[in-house]
Amino acid sequence: MAALVLFGGGGDLAMRMLLPSLYFLEYDGLLPEGLKIIGAARSDESRDDYVARVRAAVEGKARADDAWTDEAWARLDARLDYLPVDATDPASLKPLKDRVGDGGVTSFLAVSPSLYGRIVTALKAAGLAEATDRVVLEKPVGRDLQSFLQIDDAVAHAFSEDQVFRIDHYLGKETVQNLIALRFGNTIFEPLWNSLSIDHVQITVGETVGVGDRWPYYDEYGALRDMLQNHMLQLLCLVAMEPPSDLDPDSVRNEKVKVIRSLRPITEHEAERVTVRGQYVAGTSEGKPAKAYSEERGQASDTETFVAVRVDIDNWRWAGTPFFLRTGKRLAEKRTEIVIQFKPVPHSIFDHGERGHIAANRLVIELQPEEDIALSVMNKKPGLDQRMQLQPIQMSLSWGQGDKGAKPPRRRIAYERLLLDALAGDSTLFVRRDEAEQAWKWVDEVSDAWRGAAFKPKQYAAGTWGPQEADLLLERGGRAWNTGHG
Numbered sequence: 001m002a003a004l005v006l007f008g009g010g011g012d013l014a015m016r017m018l019l020p021s022l023y024f025l026e027y028d029g030l031l032p033e034g035l036k037i038i039g040a041a042r043s044d045e046s047r048d049d050y051v052a053r054v055r056a057a058v059e060g061k062a063r064a065d066d067a068w069t070d071e072a073w074a075r076l077d078a079r080l081d082y083l084p085v086d087a088t089d090p091a092s093l094k095p096l097k098d099r100v101g102d103g104g105v106t107s108f109l110a111v112s113p114s115l116y117g118r119i120v121t122a123l124k125a126a127g128l129a130e131a132t133d134r135v136v137l138e139k140p141v142g143r144d145l146q147s148f149l150q151i152d153d154a155v156a157h158a159f160s161e162d163q164v165f166r167i168d169h170y171l172g173k174e175t176v177q178n179l180i181a182l183r184f185g186n187t188i189f190e191p192l193w194n195s196l197s198i199d200h201v202q203i204t205v206g207e208t209v210g211v212g213d214r215w216p217y218y219d220e221y222g223a224l225r226d227m228l229q230n231h232m233l234q235l236l237c238l239v240a241m242e243p244p245s246d247l248d249p250d251s252v253r254n255e256k257v258k259v260i261r262s263l264r265p266i267t268e269h270e271a272e273r274v275t276v277r278g279q280y281v282a283g284t285s286e287g288k289p290a291k292a293y294s295e296e297r298g299q300a301s302d303t304e305t306f307v308a309v310r311v312d313i314d315n316w317r318w319a320g321t322p323f324f325l326r327t328g329k330r331l332a333e334k335r336t337e338i339v340i341q342f343k344p345v346p347h348s349i350f351d352h353g354e355r356g357h358i359a360a361n362r363l364v365i366e367l368q369p370e371e372d373i374a375l376s377v378m379n380k381k382p383g384l385d386q387r388m389q390l391q392p393i394q395m396s397l398s399w400g401q402g403d404k405g406a407k408p409p410r411r412r413i414a415y416e417r418l419l420l421d422a423l424a425g426d427s428t429l430f431v432r433r434d435e436a437e438q439a440w441k442w443v444d445e446v447s448d449a450w451r452g453a454a455f456k457p458k459q460y461a462a463g464t465w466g467p468q469e470a471d472l473l474l475e476r477g478g479r480a481w482n483t484g485h486g
């Protein structure tokens with residue numbers, strides 16, 4: 001690959017995530033030799049000004065991680081360039097094509113998704129969609145199935161599927177990949193990984209931030225389309241999928257798509273029982289007063305900033321084991337976790353009141369703020385009590401704690417893994433067209449059900465875990481959201 005072109009290379013995503021990731025890859029000596037990195041946007045900015053902005057964006061992050069060296073920066077600086085282009089206009093792309101030559105270009109579209117269709121068409125016309133070229137698309141691709149198909153048809157007209165890399169940055173997170181290792185690198189979990197042993201699964205992505213300046217985008221999408229359609233369904237797929245026969249991109253994605261196709265549709269009639277929509281009102285977030293969403297937006301809105309759903313997967317492995325998903329802005333904590341709640345023992349031999357209580361085993365896969373996998377098991381309390389007393393203990397399977405005293409590995413930005421894979425042409429951790437299509441189909445059904453049932457968001461105070469209906473969603477089945485850490 002001769003060049004990586006960041007369309008929208010001066011924007012928020014590029015400056016906060018992509019360019020720092022590229023610096024860290026450079027620091028670790030992982031970028032392909034000779035790769036040029038070109039920022040491309042409409043602003044008439046000089047190379048020097050652009051590079052100075054990149055340095056300002058990268059240096060603080062790298063120093064905070066104790067990973068800044070002048071040598072690594074000099075190597076990245078030597079690769080960097082900037083070209084003012086309107087990516088929707090083939091004529092404007094001509095100088096870029098001349099600059100990168102024929103050695104293969106990866107075009108990363110860090111621009112508004114509304115431009116994707118026109119940009120890929122222009123890339124093809126400008127000779128930047130040849131067999132050796134690739135395109136990386138940020139989420140969200142589309143706002144519903146119809147708009148997704150419209151954009152993706154244009155993409156398919158310019159690039160073949162193996163040249164297309166649809167990013168879901170959650171798939172680049174270390175613990176998400178560790179989930180694959182846990183499930184398929186060990187024998188002990190697989191026999192238990194089904195509805196015979198697992199009572200239910202919870203997936204929580206809690207954020208403390210509000211929508212803030214992003215509301216023009218967010219108000220059109222809401223939590224269902226911004227988070228559930230992509231990140232949360234991807235996590236669900238990795239928990240629920242059958243073992244793929246190998247780690248080939250298509251083997252893994254074939255299994256994921258089967259899961260999405262097995263999601264039980266949510267009907268208008270069911271919407272109230274199995275889904276919760278919420279929107280934050282004023283409250284206290286991380287010790288500070290927080291405005292209501294409608295105040296941030298400047299007027300009332302029916303967009304949900306919180307969603308919780310009971311998802312049933314209609315297949316042999318998961319029949320009878322619900323998956324509960326919840327995500328929202330301005331929640332009580334920034335916490336992302338997957339909880340595998342095992343069934344209780346069928347009969348307790350320690351049944352002497354509270355002291356003999358047996359908590360069912362629980363596997364907690366924490367992605368944020370810490371990265372850890374912890375299994376809770378019951379254990380005997382040490383001592384000579386006549387009646388044996390039990391206590392739950394947490395067994396941490398954390399990857400960082402292997403060598404005692406050794407510095408844990410630097411926590412990588414998810415985009416590091418994904419950029420490296422896109423440059424190498426490995427699409428295992430990217431979303432295939434049919435996966436995105438099926439996910440939009442299911443999400444459209446949820447959205448239609450909400451519309452049909454005139455289902456408005458319930459209010460919740462900023463700094464809480466969402467509307468109380470989200471608790472009821474589990475309480476109805478005698479369950480509760482995980483509140484412990486681990």
Ligand SMILES: NC(=O)C1=CN([C@@H]2O[C@H](COP(=O)(O)OP(=O)(O)OC[C@H]3O[C@@H](n4cnc5c(N)ncnc54)[C@H](OP(=O)(O)O)[C@@H]3O)[C@@H](O)[C@H]2O)C=CC1
Pocket residue numbers: 007008009010011012013014040041042043085086087088109110111112113115138139140
């Ligand atoms: N920011 C984030 O945290 C996240 C962003 N995303 C996605 O990433 C993408 C980019 O988001 P974000 O960085 O926030 O957006 P920004 O608005 O900050 O940046 C967009 C960039 O696109 C450039 N641009 C606009 N039109 C054109 C054009 N015709 N040709 C070339 N460049 C153009 C703009 O520069 P100029 O005006 O100079 O052309 C600007 O640099 C979106 O798809 C978003 O949904 C996804 C997840 C998180």
Ligand SMILES: O=C1O[C@H](COP(=O)(O)O)[C@@H](O)[C@H](O)[C@H]1O
Pocket residue numbers: 207226227336368
């Ligand atoms: O894609 C998105 O993800 C972020 C949350 O990402 P995380 O890695 O910090 O968990 C979310 O804030 C944003 O709304 C959404 O577009």
